[in-house]
Amino acid sequence: MTIPLHLYLPIAGNSVNVAAIFGLGGAVGLLSGIFGVGGGFLMTPLLIMMGIPPTVAAASDSNQIVGASTSGTLAHFRLGNVDFKMGILLLVGGVIGGTLGVQVIKVLRALGNADFLINITYVLMLGFVGGYMFLESLQALRKNKTTAASSQESKPRKPSCYARFIQGLPWQMEFQRSGIRLSVLMPLVLGGLVGVLAAIMGVGGGFIMVPVMVYLLRMPMHVVVGTSLFQILFTCINVTIMQSIENHTVDFVLALILLIGSSLGAQIGAKIGKRLHGDQLKILLATLVLVVMVKMLWGLLAHPDVLLAYTGGH
């Protein structure tokens, strides 16, 4: 008569509360649908807190992001928010950068202070990205209130050195969906840089990729979200298959419960995102990134309960 609340996860080697995992998937999927981030930087630590081994948490999270980003990409595609051309170029850059990043992390580990550098990079990156986005969006929101002019109209005010630089690059290409003209080199190089950082930090890189698309590629926020999800889909397919083969750490049952929750959340998120103004979206994402940064910083400063940690995970 009663619905079973617990399920045993054979790869994680633990039983979990199905409702809690489903709810966690739904909440992170909602954020993923709104902001176009994979949510790995939130999901993996929460799964570890629920008793899932770190390596299994990270790998199974990638598996569930495959489902959530499929659902999110579909929702954004229907809304006309996926720039496939840009997504594929970023992806190619990301794969090359990711491969390079794996080698960098091997060298860092051999030098012996990899964890220190990873943690510092993480906090600085989150702080910089979150802080910049927050301040920029706040200014834009204030401007909107006073002048009633759209943020897009106010942008051409500064034909900066950066704008002249990117216009001067060779192999210019039209990205119709994003409404921009750029050199092919831009998404390839920036995708590569994000790939390097993501590999070093052990995350999907959505929360770095989104600001890169907004500020460096100057894509409209709504197209950024859909395109980011499209790109994350492929990154996570690669991670899921590699982790299954090399480490046997993908718990499919865990991923399936998470992804049913997160796919539903992503659909709702995409609809909420559509109702929000680009600057509102940016300021909310910036707040989220800053909260994660503060949480990480607290983790680095506060005395841990246990002075040992399992290897692996984010």
Next chain:
Amino acid sequence: MRVLTALSLALLLLSAALSAAAGEISLKTTPGSVQIGALYDGETLHVEGTAPAGSEVVLRFQGAAKDQHMKQKGRALGLLWMNLGSLSFEAVPGVYLVTASKPLADLGPAARPFTLEGMRETFKVEPVEADTPENRAEFVKLKAAEGLYRETPEGVILGVDQGAERTFQADIRLPSRLAPGVYALEAVALKDGQVAAQGQARVEARLIGAPSLLADMAFGHAALYGVLATVIAILAGLGIGLVFQSKGAH
């Protein structure tokens, strides 16, 4: 001649001690083995047995030993807590549950090897410079926080003495985080500060049903498992997306 007499006496005493130590405790567990199916969420292992009259009983459930590779947290730059050195705890039990008819501390030195404090002196830590009492204590603390290591006082209920024997029983709650493998349930009867009798039962935990199928596939056909996990995730994502589309169309 004196030496020979002394040796004979020593041998006699030793054989007497061994025969006393060889006293057997009969043990029965219900269930006899643990089946880890899809709905497994821990299980209570009921233990019954007989021990020498007047003895106290200690029960220990342990097994699935493996090496545990970990990171040691320390302060970098005197300020930030981070994973610094790597260390390995070798052949540590995956699960270690101990209980007795009295608090273990009240049972004297003979009970000490069974306590969590005694157990943490038994395994090997690598590298040698990381083998500190603090690291051993932290390891046991971490496992206890995960519910895998536990010391329960007075979990064994003793019956009244009947001739040379007395019955005992206990309910041991096995953790939900139980890995498949072979576990040993050991019973030790302590009398006058000495081990009066011992017994052991083998308890096997094995995966059945869906968890067994999935684990076989994940470890035996890893590439196929990875591809299937990906394809099903994509189909689930598409399915949910299409459901929302049809809802939107109405």
